[in-house]
Amino acid sequence: MLHQFAPPVERLGLAAFRTGQEALHGVAWMGPATVFPQAVGLGATWNPELLRRVGEAVSTEVRAMRARDPRVGLNVWAPVVNPLRDPRWGRNEEGYAEDPSLTAALATAYTRGLRGDHPEVWRTAPVLKHWLAHNNETLRDTSSASVPPRVLHEYDLPAFRGPVRGGAVAGVMPAYNLVNGVPNHLSPYLAEELRRWTERELVVCSDAAAPSNLAGSQGYCADHEEALAAALRAGVDSFTDHDQDAGPTIARLRGALRRGLIDEGHIGTAVRRLLLMRAALGEFDPESDPYAGTGPESFDTPAHRALALEAAEQAVVLLKNDGLLPLRDSGGAAEAGGTDGSGTGSGTAGEPGEHGGAPTVTVLGPLADVCKRDWYSGDFLRSVTPREGLAERLGAHRVRHESGDDRVLLHCAAGGVLRVPAGAPDRTPADEGSFNPAHTAARTDLPPVTADAEGTVLALTDWGGGVLTLRAPDGRYLSVAGDGYVRASAERPGGWVVRETFALEPRDGGRLLLRHLATGHPCVLTPDGLRAAPAAPEPDPPAAHPAERGLFTLEVVERGEDAVARAAAAAGTAVVVLGNDPHINGRETEDRTTLRLPDAQRRLWRAARAANPRTVLALTSSYPYAVPDADAELAAVVWTAHGGQAAGTALARVLFGDVSPAGRLPQTWYASDDDLPGLFDYDIIGARATYLYSGAAPLYPFGHGLSYSRFAYTDLAVVRDGDDLTVTLSVTNTGETAADEVVQLYARAEEPRVPRPDRQWVASERRRLAPGERGRFRFTVPVAALGHHDVAHGRWTTDPGRYTLLAGASSADVRLTARVIVDGPPPAPRPVVRRGLAADAYDSASNVRLVDRAPGRDGAVTPADGAAPARLAFRACDFGPGDGPGGGPGGEPATALLTVARTGPGAARIELALAGPAPLGAVDIPRTGEEGDRHPYRTVEVPLERTPRGVRDLLVTVRGAARLARIDFRLRDAPREPSRAAAPR
Template structure:
């Protein structure tokens, strides 16, 4: 290296030494500017501009055409760590290659999403891997390792995990608070993040919009107390878009933005994603916070140091940061290669789950197949997809595999006309030219991006006509909940541009605010047609059909049905040897970012289609192509075969055809429980999986399909399982053999459960996934599968009584099988040691309860700590199991706060109903102002008992304690 280069340019020096050198050369204003997502260049030092954030969830997103892999939940369904690592590697290489052509492409990738799929109605279910923390962590480790690359110091990309923490609802997502008690935190939420961070391939995390225990995630003390203790390199925390402003705006957690920005910076947020590319608001807030003494330059330096370390690891400050446009790791930047195309096909095949098969599948060679349904000729994208370079729909795949003359098709959309007083809604004949089939020049494939068409105002708007012919017919699809799309005869969807006029201008529904969805609302003898994007009704004006402005009268439409979708489906199905109904969701409609689902039910329109197909031809298979589970109990009972796949990316159709034809035996497994009905679900905001008895870990009912479920075209047998441990590592072995007639994949799943353990009774999972392995076996072949897992992490639980991870001595079962409900071999292990002792009651944090009813967790202070409050006007109750009162304490004290006027009561009694004390908590005037109230015990308990604490009235309970010594202060 040239001697005239400063130390921060020397790749031979340690990263921290290089960063310290560069940091020392920056002015305070330059450092403050780096805190915004769009950090400007420092030209005097030759430091380029830098942007945090590049979406790459299942391919490079928002930057034009790129290889599109299956959705994240589909990658989770592969249960194949090695495959997902290769997908991550391909995405990372495409990021590098695309950046060489376009400097707007960022190397700090905001992927993957490791939020657990706790609730299947979450609108962003497609973005997560699994409801299980260990499977999620394993898939995330694989994906981030691929994104990061194998070079010891140079990172291909810098992955950021989303979204810290307990983020699983779109409803009121920026103001709702997830109540996460310590057991759920340590056993369920944290492991999904901890696994990939410990693996060393994660550059940082993004906090979620929501609050946890009453405190915004962007102020989470766990960023310092947990996250940044898990690895030996600096982790960057990138805010979610607009979230810093939410702290003082929608959340009103602080009185002003300077105070909010300072608090977020002190909590550990390094990069502020706010106000788009305009950094002036953020930098002004930071400077204001400095002037007010809310933060110091050292707080700024801590954040900038972490950001510079990430940029250094990406090679930005090296003398030749991107030789030959590659990433310095063997020159391996690549884009749309044959290998990537093949990998997309392989991933799509491995993500397919066979839910049921009574012999219909695989379809025989030469079969005449009817492929029908709303998604039969679709290759749907989602909000975090790139534009398709190429596409394959189920219809494409089946025609290619069986021959176009052997495959018939019916979409099943209702063909309708919409008549108003002036005539029929009509689409003018002229329209845009362009390659819309995705098979031409990849550079032109961006035409498939609906954003390129929907906003056009040079297309003529819809009009009304007395006799429009085909131009007055529309394909109407009801996606559920009354939400519908209307597609014109030209193949484009009705959409509303900024001028408010309605045009047939969108190749697909899409966009942050979807402009292609409508609702028919009854009105007199007809309907009003409401545009969901604007919330306004359609009207007919001189310049065309448009959304009505203030004071304008809406048009009343009657719907004239030309053809029912189920009639077309039945006609196609009747003459076929087999029928494939492809149903599911459009990822931009009814369940997506900003919008949760309201039901597990398949939309009625699609329910009618599979019923019509089956009535015409019992040899009907239902393929669910969706971002989330459905409750399809009737279909399961009536149809001989069901399959599920997430939206499978560019190779989805070809992959599905290969599985249906038997060229590939299905081997995917469900990454989350499929419940039988909405009645099985907890409230969307119920994050206590233990108390709510939800996910496969605790669900006491019978699911439609269990976690880990998936069938094959072959069969597998399991030999005897053996298990043992050395005090640190649990080792399990089991032989698996293919006893069928075709090659196939088996996902061998290892579960553990407590059978007979010492200590106080603690609710434990029915069984919990400890490890998995996807193996491929030829007919007659066998393989011994060995698992080695850490003993404590696998068998332990969070002991709330003593605030530590504990492995209770006793006997544990080790189950090996094909799903959480299909155990094929069982062994047991014995763990020795001291049993967990009863709970000491000198000082007890209220949050460390064992059970609760009618309470929620709230913030003890703005900075850290948790308290407990009643959920509503009804009393809330906490239960503390196995409390050791010793010889009998003379008194009791509670530390609590009450912001409201008046007083609250905290009543203590034993579980058998024996009263102990009732303490009155006066108003403290502020929710963070705590007081300690004491009472003597006339008849003190002795020995070990369960304690119940009831909260009457608005109160925040921080601690309670028995005895003469003062309880710890509420901090």
């Protein structure tokens, strides 16, 4: 029962059960389902109530699909609540927001929808992903996020804590990575934090193959039996490993049981948690299960289709508008117009075209006529592309389309031109409706690409970073099956390993090598067709004919930007739809390396703009881009995440003013890569990262989004009521268009004693207001929301002092402010003599990496760059009264006891000083363990040159291969608690 696929227990009447049904924005991997916008798009709605309704629809479809397919599970792995710290993260599309509290609010709403409203029985059982501090795909199973306690408690944990305390979460899934040197599947915070937030027995489900990583790629445990035992003891209840084969997992757990690494109590605890979750789903009392009768009539309902459209409309963010939008359809029955907040914005769709004098729109770009799925999408039951949405709105005869792909011929150096044989597939790809699309078998029932004298003109799409796709004239993508042959067999790029991407690499004489990226093999023309095969060593001297079979020259029949310019010039308005394919250039397993829009796409919008100044850029992507040039040169820019099945209809309705846009950015859009810290730098405070701390001027700030109307903010008032602040204000729609406004409330500490956010989201509300309507908004903000994690005392605290509340339309568009005074005693100094110092509880540091100090325990520090020292500052340390020379107990010299380890060759040294500086003492760290000992910590005594007295700042320098876990002091006449030198923290 501890494996993902638990078998039936017939003697107890227990059916088979599996944990894990993907349901991030619709039911995934189980065939056709209602597809809602990506999670980051749902985040852009800033509308918890909408997310609750989406969760309700998704869980209803889970139940309806399970009625016809028992493989559909009721333990759903959703939502993802990792705050979107870095927009280059490959899985950016899966999270809700950059702010942890906004993430928590949205996730709480979605899980409530997934859970259902019945007081006892859950419609589905949501599991939050991915515990903890997980924002990189590069080295995701071996990298360790260095997360200081303040960042952990103020940024990463709150995103999980909110929905868990909201009462609709069944469990969590640990992430692949390590945090502070400890694998997340052994995280001490599962017991110390997660399980203390609720009285409910939460289930912890491992991520796929992660249990094997503990003794495998991570090498953290000596063997797999030790690894699984450690995970079970840490709190992992269900092991997702070796797909449906439970054998290896159970054998390892039995071995651990025989060795005494676990006992029956550990197993019983995990089984109890799993059975309680199954009981909550109504499995053991089906007659009392209100959802047991959910059938096909509850699937793909008109209400679900309408909700998918509503969500897609609410997710559209108007980034810039110089009056071009909304477009007016003067050639049809409907007209729309409005204002963008800076002036009246309306215009006809364009000049009269060739079809009956009505203005025309041309929709351009690689995403103009496609709805993209991502890794966690279901298959589309129905979908509307941007072209189709505009055609619905205007009539097909008034909408033109051009993809902007280069049309090319690939000439073989050995003779002939690549040709796609005639004949389209007569069935859908093998991954349709499969349980696990990672197991997709590529098509082999079509003839391979070959060569002849004429060849086939292929559509080449350049996705940036040297990645391209090639399509046949009928729209099929060139792909490579297991036999290595290249065929035009795929409807779209997809699968765990994307087999439809290639690169063209320059060779001598202007020739090119065509490399298949999934296999890494060059494509070589063989007598049986084009094949991606391992490169054979070239003879010396090279043989002309065999080598030339793998070389090509590229003939561009028509450049994409030329076709785009021609189409844009012929229409009244050009809508250029650019962005990403969610399976290419940023996805699970692959981070982005840049925020830049691919150069090929930049050429497309520039060509359209040069040909037609009435050009709208519609960015459709899983993440932000740095597009300062587009912002400067184009009249209108909109963004939406991949919007699901109704994306095209929603975009058309927003462009033509049927809906006033009110989406808000859930994360900052930066102007340049230079505005970001390193991908692996999780210390957002030290790195000055995210909207909370960044000093960079953003291109579009967190919370940004324009409207077709205008709103006036007045009458901000703040009243303290016990532990809460009641904040009220009025907002009036002063424009001529009914529109939603997202009223945002932020807080700032005015004179903080530690670094605090420049402004921090505390509340928001999205509400529709008619022209002239005045709405009164009321927010309840806990005073604790103004606080921070006090590292000196290991607790949450709200310092006394002045705070400012800021109300407005974004984090940068502040309309009103109000001051509030928080009373209370000043913060006490650190009781360092009584309690000592945990090394990771510093106030500030440089060149520090946090590491583990015992198996499954974090809390030690070491230099991040071994060539430079790590420097730590501990502020306001209370060494006791007086300034005399003093000494230790009984008159011996004052000493510091350091819990340290030396983990490598070379010098290792730790130095202590008081701010001033006034040196206290130093010690060279001897070898502290045997070869291969991962945690060779021991206590080293350092005689102090003087006895520190009073409240002083302590400075610590760590050099070389030293690790410092703890500092304790032995001073004369100083009150002390029992020594913690050997304690975990």
